[in-house]
Amino acid sequence: MVVLSKPVIEHYSLVKISKSQTLSPSGTPIIDLSKQDCKYQLVKACQEFGFFKVINHGIPNEFISKLETEAIKFFSLPLSEKEKAGPASPFGYGNKNIGQNGDVGWVEYLLLTANPGLHYDKFAAFFGVSPENFLYAVNSYISAIKEMGSEILELLADGLNIQPRNVFSKLVMNEQSDSVFRVNHYPPCPQLGDLTGKNLIGFGEHTDPQIISILRSNNTSGLQISLKDGSWLSVPPDQNSFFVIVGDSLQVLTNGRFKSVRHRVLANGFQSRISMIYFGGPPLSERIAPLPSLMKGEEDSLYKEFTWFEYKRSACKTRLEDNRLGLFEKIAAT
């Protein structure tokens, strides 16, 4: 771990933590995927929070721990070695800088295409001589998570009572799907101990642009979601479960019934946080518009027409906290 001298953290956003509360176990949307009727709870969670936790998911622990071990090995390398896999433009190793528009956070990460087979040469070049272990762990993990994501999307279609049940899942299962995978490492920031009541932004507030994001972290806290009243809710970490985040594209596909949730990560004073997130996106050419089967009576689309390529191109020009979807709303957001 690199120990930083005092002035360094002044470059990062500090936030007051007083306005946040902890997601109580009873209030948490926890979905048991092994239960027959979970489809209705899934729909409710996507409508009310745009966020839920999944238990009894059936993902073998070996996929998870293997990847976590490989990730820890990678982030433990000297900075000069890790930087050989950078910069993240967009794929590769990134440190503190997020995206291309000046966002910074107390985080280092690997951002990868979720279709490594398609870009093996470029991907392999990040890791010098032996990317195999890491690649194998990433590929096995992504395949398993993609299946789970697809199952969740099919249950959502069932819960909404729309056909065919793969209407959402086919978008992320398509060979051309533009899905992304990210491993984040938030090193502990010991200086936080000196700043009573303040916290450092690890990953600034934002919504995820894709359809669905599936997040798994170690047992270090930090993730917060924004509630309708603008307050922040701390999500207790749970290394045995997955957290699912509704993305902007799913909000549009459901004509605003499901909400893409704003979320952020606060850095921790003492413990490292490692998170792995699969962002399931559609093919670039896919038209993103409310599903006709969901539109009732005279219901109009809340959004202008766009393809995923157009949305992504526009999103890449935005800052993390921007309301990216606002640019595509028919009635401008206030």
Ligand SMILES: C=C1C[C@]23C[C@@]1(O)CC[C@H]2[C@@]12CC[C@H](O)[C@@](C)(C(=O)O1)[C@H]2[C@@H]3C(=O)O
């Ligand atoms: C500031 C940015 C980083 C981001 C691209 C963007 O211009 C706006 C969206 C950001 C985000 C958030 C969710 C994912 O972590 C991500 C990979 C994505 O698809 O959209 C990041 C982008 C990134 O880190 O490049």
Ligand SMILES: O=C(O)CCC(=O)C(=O)O
């Ligand atoms: O690292 C996390 O826990 C969440 C990060 C995140 O929201 C993202 O990478 O889009």
Ligand SMILES: [Fe+2]
């Ligand atoms: Fe996110």
